[in-house]
Amino acid sequence: SQKIEQNSEALNIQEGKTATLTCNYTNYSPAYLQWYRQDPGRGPVFLLLIRENEKEKRKERLKVTFDTTLKQSLFHITASQPADSATYLCALDLRDDKIIFGKGTRLHILP
Amino acid sequence: DTAVSQTPKYLVTQMGNDKSIKCEQNLGHDTMYWYKQDSKKFLKIMFSYNNKELIINETVPNRFSPKSPDKAHLNLHINSLELGDSAVYFCASSQDVTYNEQFFGPGTRLTVL
Numbered sequence: 369s370q371k372i373e374q375n376s377e378a379l380n381i382q383e384g385k386t387a388t389l390t391c392n393y394t395n396y397s398p399a400y401l402q403w404y405r406q407d408p409g410r411g412p413v414f415l416l417l418i419r420e421n422e423k424e425k426r427k428e429r430l431k432v433t434f435d436t437t438l439k440q441s442l443f444h445i446t447a448s449q450p451a452d453s454a455t456y457l458c459a460l461d462l463r464d465d466k467i468i469f470g471k472g473t474r475l476h477i478l479p
Numbered sequence: 480d481t482a483v484s485q486t487p488k489y490l491v492t493q494m495g496n497d498k499s500i501k502c503e504q505n506l507g508h509d510t511m512y513w514y515k516q517d518s519k520k521f522l523k524i525m526f527s528y529n530n531k532e533l534i535i536n537e538t539v540p541n542r543f544s545p546k547s548p549d550k551a552h553l554n555l556h557i558n559s560l561e562l563g564d565s566a567v568y569f570c571a572s573s574q575d576v577t578y579n580e581q582f583f584g585p586g587t588r589l590t591v592l
Contacts (some may be wrong), residue, residue, distance in 0.1 A: 409586075
């Protein structure tokens with residue numbers, strides 16, 4: 369069966385450390401993988417997109433990796449800050465123009 | 480300047496009623512979407528329109544009927560509301576179907592009593 373899983377429902381990280389979130393999928397062949405941030409009571413906000421032929425993408429303190437052999441993406445926030453606390457969603461961009469979201473990981477950056 | 484806007488933000492109604500949610504985007508995008516986020520925060524696509532044409536309809540009960548009067552607007556009408564329809568409904572848009580970076584609206588929290 370097809371699945372997309374974000375391994376941790378919640379993650380606590382000390383301020384200043386690197387937060388690493390995981391997204392695994394099975395029986396999908398995505399063209400792209402995206403990461404979104406969602407704050408309570410608000411809509412998701414796009415952060416990064418990585419294509420199937422890209423290994424790594426960076427934007428400021430954010431880094432995403434995409435391993436199509438392992439069927440896994442890792443999302444890193446370096447030098448984490450309390451303002452980074454939010455739910456982070458990964459999304460598979462499928463070849464038939466559909467997009468499938470994971471359930472998200474609630475990240476808490478502890479001061 | 481709001482990119483994707485939805486009205487109303489909150490909607491509380493009785494079972495069996497009919498209600499509508501409106502969505503507008505001022506980004507000049509060709510593609511618009513409706514998503515449902517349930518109490519477990521799982522975000523699931525319901526419909527997608529490209530240039531006013533329905534392209535995705537994800538096994539949603541036919542009590543839900545989207546309408547796109549033009550490519551900047553996508554409304555959602557729900558007939559005979561049921562308790563299980565309670566959720567947050569998000570509208571989103573993207574440049575086109577091939578580039579799926581989504582811009583989401585603020586959401587409409589629907590509560591069916």
